[in-house]
Amino acid sequence: MDNSIKKQILLAVVAVLLLALPFIASATGYPAMTSLATRALIYGIAAASLNLVLGYGGMVSFGHAAFFGLGGYVVGILYQHYTQDDLFLGLVPGTNQLLVTLPVTLIVCGAAAALIGALSLRTGGVQFIMITLAFAQMLFFLFVSLKTYGGDDGLIIRRTNELFGLKMRDKQTYYYVCLAITAVFFFLLWRLVNSRFGNVLTGLRQNARRMAALGLPAYRYKLVAFIISGMGAGLAGCLMANFLRFASPDMVHWTKSGELMVMVVLGGVGTLFGPLIGAAAYIVLESVLASWTEYWQLGLGFILLFVVLYTNGGIEALFGRLLGRRV
């Protein structure tokens, strides 16, 4: 009881801080902090989506960059057809409205996740890790080979998608758009993981055989979780492409899948806000280390190794232990 009140207070403090962040950033003379926070929010969405299958469902997907990149390319491709004023595959007109690209992203990524998930979930364990990686690689090479959409070089999106006539190019405005979407996303995710569906998913991770004995169709539950997770990662990709005004095969590269996993593990596997914290930690770590040395990945490697080998449950667990100790 005491603990849950503490959690609510903590959540409220964090929410106020996030709302005030752009003002704090410009007041303290670090305006770049807003961009950093935007990236952290976006990666937080992607990592939390991955966490739904990885942490709650126990499915180690090594290919979530596929959906992240696909989301980005939906924005990029639709924008290119919008500027060239022609049709995608001779059927679909392009657009630059976020209210269109966002749902399209969700549909495309959901469909892709349904296809990839339906095939991948026939296997398990190490085969699942490798087949998800293989599908992501397939998409990577596909985008590299599509010369019409930039190939190796990627796709430049000259203007951010429009939304209600807001000045989306403005860093602060875009931060608040991302913050709002993140809030909605985490609210839905919170409802989802605490629903019957979420319980079944957790149960499947803990003991698949027992859940099967209860008469629950494991495959279907896992597939739905995988689809939702893919849509979430796609949403993040859509926001990221709008933020960078650029979509490239880099977004689908397998190291991106690895990075997302790192964020989840940094923050805490199978926790609601862990991945968000992990994403923020990763982004901060990256920019701090990169400002010291061009070999920043060396430091990242050692930190990651330490976190995996010696901490038990990432930053969120660390917080929890600190909170717990104080009681």
Added chain:
Amino acid sequence: MTLFLEQLLNGLQFGVMLFLLAAGLTLIFGIMGVINLAHGSIYMVGAYAGTWVAMQTGSFFLGIPAALAAAALVGAAIEFLIVRRLYKRDHLDQVLATFALILIFNQVVTLLFGRQPLFVSIPPLLDGSVQLLPGLPYPVYRLAIIVVGLLIAVGLYLLINKTRIGMLVRAGSTNREMVRALGVDVRVLYTIVFGLGALLAGLAGMMAGPILAVQVGMGEQILITTFVVVVIGGVGSIRGAFVASLLLGVVDTMLRAYLPSMLRHVMVGPEADALGAGIASMGIYLLMALVLLIRPKGLFASNF
């Protein structure tokens, strides 16, 4: 026809290289249950160490023991310091810890050797080409790789099937706990297997030196392909790794050789080349998806 034969041989050559990596990887997974993403890094270490020694001394053949020693040492160190702690962990921790190792190795190698790729020339003894058939000259060096790879395959077959260590390895990949219960010191067995895998990876790296550029990131490219091999062949099965390596090597090479020209019949040149290269790169992953659909545990899955 001669072109086809030449591509077939190229495919075989790529296949045996894959086998050298896949054999170690599949044993490490089959016996210890560890996913080792750092296997590609050991390949890179072997390539760098061997190539560097070859460049310094001017002798390719002095580079080979250097590559083997460096790879085996690094492999044993990884096993002793990191992987040993991961045996009881889940796959996620293994993937992440060895992912961290990739980052560390790439940066350390960049610090030591810089970003410029290293080049070593083919030793004079293996330079040039031989007439395999009338009108079919083939580089001696690539032929040597094929021969070495096949010899190692035979050696591994004898080691696994005819020796005491091999017996323990087979037993270990069938039922790890039982082997331990029978009083075998599995830790020694694990280190031997890991070292052997590292040795083969280092050898592959050294042999790749004269045909590919020795550069940071070379390990990851081939690592992912190797994983495809291991999964198609069935995790833990050397025989599966052998069949799948040759299959993938040939399929990949053939697609790369013929797909762009086939596509050029239906579309314009540069676009056909790009798309053909792209689809050729996707080919092995499609093959893997197909195999897993029919046999979710791979072609030669050992029963564990």
